[in-house]
Amino acid sequence: PKDKGWWNENLAQYQGFWLPSLAVLGALLINDHFKPRPTDIILSTSPKCGTTWLRALIFAIINRNSYDFEHHPLVTTNPQDLVPFFEGYIRRNGSCSLLDSLPSPRFLSTHLPYSLFPKSMASTCRFVYICRDPKDVFVSKWHFMKKLRPKELAPISFDEAFELFSRGVSHYGPIWDHALGYWKASRESPDQNVLFLKYEDVKKETSVYVRKLAEFLGVPFSAEEEKEGIVERIVRLCSFENLSNLEVNKTAKEPRIKTRPVSNPDYFRKGQVGDWMNHLTLEMSRLLDQISKDRFQGSGLSFDLQE
Numbered sequence: 275p276k277d278k279g280w281w282n283e284n285l286a287q288y289q290g291f292w293l294p295s296l297a298v299l300g301a302l303l304i305n306d307h308f309k310p311r312p313t314d315i316i317l318s319t320s321p322k323c324g325t326t327w328l329r330a331l332i333f334a335i336i337n338r339n340s341y342d343f344e345h346h347p348l349v350t351t352n353p354q355d356l357v358p359f360f361e362g363y364i365r366r367n368g369s370c371s372l373l374d375s376l377p378s379p380r381f382l383s384t385h386l387p388y389s390l391f392p393k394s395m396a397s398t399c400r401f402v403y404i405c406r407d408p409k410d411v412f413v414s415k416w417h418f419m420k421k422l423r424p425k426e427l428a429p430i431s432f433d434e435a436f437e438l439f440s441r442g443v444s445h446y447g448p449i450w451d452h453a454l455g456y457w458k459a460s461r462e463s464p465d466q467n468v469l470f471l472k473y474e475d476v477k478k479e480t481s482v483y484v485r486k487l488a489e490f491l492g493v494p495f496s497a498e499e500e501k502e503g504i505v506e507r508i509v510r511l512c513s514f515e516n517l518s519n520l521e522v523n524k525t526a527k528e529p530r531i532k533t534r535p536v537s538n539p540d541y542f543r544k545g546q547v548g549d550w551m552n553h554l555t556l557e558m559s560r561l562l563d564q565i566s567k568d569r570f571q572g573s574g575l576s577f578d579l580q581e
């Protein structure tokens with residue numbers, strides 16, 4: 275089945291998920307050609323769950339000995355441009371040869387569901403997954419996606435978009451199944467190579483999670499680094515306040531891709547937990563909470579739900 279999605283790009287239902295054609299092609303090419311390495315780091319997210327932030331944090335953690343903080347690439351480059359988008363990179367090149375030529379450790383970002391990756395990757399690479407309360411994801415997505423809708427089409431209404439989202443019809447949706455795939459892998463994988471994070475937790479205690487990430491990625495902070503305050507410097511460098519106020523993320527207004535009117539500032543909106551309260555009716559928030567409860571029942575996964 276196909277659906278026009280939120281901004282007139284066909285989404286196809288593939289193995290239970292609503293995916294753009296780029297993702298389906300990317301997944302097929304990955305399965306056929308990608309040669310995983312044990313040093314590979316795959317950041318996986320549903321769109322609007324904190325991809326940009328985690329790209330920045332992981333980049334800063336694994337490259338902390340290559341740059342000083344004043345001349346850090348994150349000061350002059352949007353995190354989207356520092357980390358290859360896995361399925362997009364492969365699809366554009368039609369092969370994995372460019373990825374094959376990248377030095378280790380390779381750090382790639384993806385929106386693909388866990389079940390679409392080959393078994394060889396599941397047992398070899400490290401996956402970091404970040405999820406977020408679907409209510410905030412919907413609101414974030416609504417603001418982002420409406421920019422992408424072609425001008426010649428009537429704008430999609432908030433209610434229409436909500437109805438699609440709650441049915442799972444949104445990029446890489448349903449968000450619940452996306453999160454569950456990684457959640458189960460994080461608990462059941464004998465290789466312990468899936469780190470499952472929540473945006474809300476990372477927001478509350480960022481430095482705790484920076485340490486956790488470093489450990490998981492095999493590069494824990496030394497006592498000396500701790501003494502020098504490197505963790506806190508990484509937290510500050512990657513904070514919403516810092517990144518969103520950098521020249522490159524604030525003023526670069528040209529579209530990132532010619533056909534899509536999205537520019538660097540669009541990746542930084544509010545960066546808060548609970549902005550859904552300013553947008554959703556009580557009925558809407560209850561519906562999304564109920565779906566989360568139903569879908570996650572018995573899995574051990576939940577969000578702190580508040581009205």
Ligand code: A3P
Pocket residue numbers: 319320321322323324325326327410413414415417512513514515517541542543544545546549
């Ligand atoms: P909001 O729209 O709620 O503000 P993604 O990067 O996956 O597209 O997610 C975008 C969301 O993450 C947006 O949420 C954006 O503001 C927020 N975000 C971007 N950078 C962030 C940062 N450094 N810290 C916290 N949130 C950030």
